[in-house]
Amino acid sequence: MNELNTMTEQAPHSPERRRFVGAAAAVAGLAVVPGVMLYEVADARPEDQPASSAVRWGMLVDATRCASGCSDCVTACSTENGWTPVAQSEHPRQAPQWIRKLQLEDPLTQAQINLPMLCQHCAEPPCVDVCPTGASFKRADGIVLVNRHTCIGCRYCMMACPYKARSLVHEPLNDTQKPDVPRGMGCVEACTFCVQKIDRGDGTTACAEACAAAGHNAILFGDLNDPESEISKRLRELPTKQVRADLKLNLGVRYHGI
Amino acid sequence: MTGKMKSLLALGAVALTTAALAWAGAEAQPKAGGAPVPVITKAAKGEHCVEDTAYMRRNHMKLLLVHRDRTVLQGIRTPKHSLKGCIDCHASEATGSVASAKEDFCVSCHSYAAVKIDCFDCHSTKPQRTTAMNPSHPHAASVSANVEEMAGVSR
Numbered sequence: 001m002n003e004l005n006t007m008t009e010q011a012p013h014s015p016e017r018r019r020f021v022g023a024a025a026a027v028a029g030l031a032v033v034p035g036v037m038l039y040e041v042a043d044a045r046p047e048d049q050p051a052s053s054a055v056r057w058g059m060l061v062d063a064t065r066c067a068s069g070c071s072d073c074v075t076a077c078s079t080e081n082g083w084t085p086v087a088q089s090e091h092p093r094q095a096p097q098w099i100r101k102l103q104l105e106d107p108l109t110q111a112q113i114n115l116p117m118l119c120q121h122c123a124e125p126p127c128v129d130v131c132p133t134g135a136s137f138k139r140a141d142g143i144v145l146v147n148r149h150t151c152i153g154c155r156y157c158m159m160a161c162p163y164k165a166r167s168l169v170h171e172p173l174n175d176t177q178k179p180d181v182p183r184g185m186g187c188v189e190a191c192t193f194c195v196q197k198i199d200r201g202d203g204t205t206a207c208a209e210a211c212a213a214a215g216h217n218a219i220l221f222g223d224l225n226d227p228e229s230e231i232s233k234r235l236r237e238l239p240t241k242q243v244r245a246d247l248k249l250n251l252g253v254r255y256h257g258i
Numbered sequence: 259m260t261g262k263m264k265s266l267l268a269l270g271a272v273a274l275t276t277a278a279l280a281w282a283g284a285e286a287q288p289k290a291g292g293a294p295v296p297v298i299t300k301a302a303k304g305e306h307c308v309e310d311t312a313y314m315r316r317n318h319m320k321l322l323l324v325h326r327d328r329t330v331l332q333g334i335r336t337p338k339h340s341l342k343g344c345i346d347c348h349a350s351e352a353t354g355s356v357a358s359a360k361e362d363f364c365v366s367c368h369s370y371a372a373v374k375i376d377c378f379d380c381h382s383t384k385p386q387r388t389t390a391m392n393p394s395h396p397h398a399a400s401v402s403a404n405v406e407e408m409a410g411v412s413r
Contacts, residue, residue, distance in 0.1 A: 177381065
């Protein structure tokens, strides 16, 4: 939580912008449902403007709501981004995996915890530190990505990542990619926070949508820098943890109930 | 006897010539000085390209290079000068792709110019048909045909 507050101070919204956003929301609110429009105004970025560091995208996973046996988030991710589900892969041990469901059990009490594990979109990403070509990078809005045009497939980032979040594509994909999500053999890839949806202005990810559609609402996605966003409010109320907080990577994904 | 032979031979010659002409006609690739010239099909969509045709022929790779960095690094996804924009208009009507048959838009010129491109090792050669559908989406039933089609493509 401390890191979050510090970040908000680093990138404050100017009073002018606040007023403008407020006024725009009020105008839009007259036209359609107020809540929906407010949300869209807050998230939308003009198509020709670069991603801004005024926003930091993040995710709150409520492990107490994550259902055992449900993998809707994984399916939604694979459908949205066009990677073959591991079960359908010919080589499951080396199949790319952008998000996976984990079930943890306390050996003493047999208490079980379910959670999705994915790229944690660190503020200080080790994968970026080690990349020899600069292909692994953090975008201004906090999303950690791989530039496939410069990735040489050395897999150094895969070794550096404490969360086992990255995969290498081992086999040719033969034109099965989604037009919005280019992927290819010999490049490392990971969760992109559905960057194509973010750039479109959806303001959410496929996994969060699927989790809400399944009625679990265990995944909340939003702007950590906006103190009024749903995710910031929930983070203020709930005790949350970062996985391997000892590494001080300032993660974009926070877990409650672990 | 010789008359019959002659007429048979003549018939044979005519048949051979016809067959040869028909075969030559089937070869759709036009030729100039013996070398095959690229087939450039007019874009299915749109009146004109985002820049002059002559300029695009020489400089499309530079425009794509600049746009690609803006998209990947900064998230600017404007359709003008984007590879996706090219594909949306130039995908062939027969294959629905810019690079799956040898007469498709990108492949046709690039094989003539002997320039190997690796864009399509990673990028889809086909325009976006439908937005990605969540199977549990309430409208999924109405577009199930499309989803199945896409599932078939992705396998």
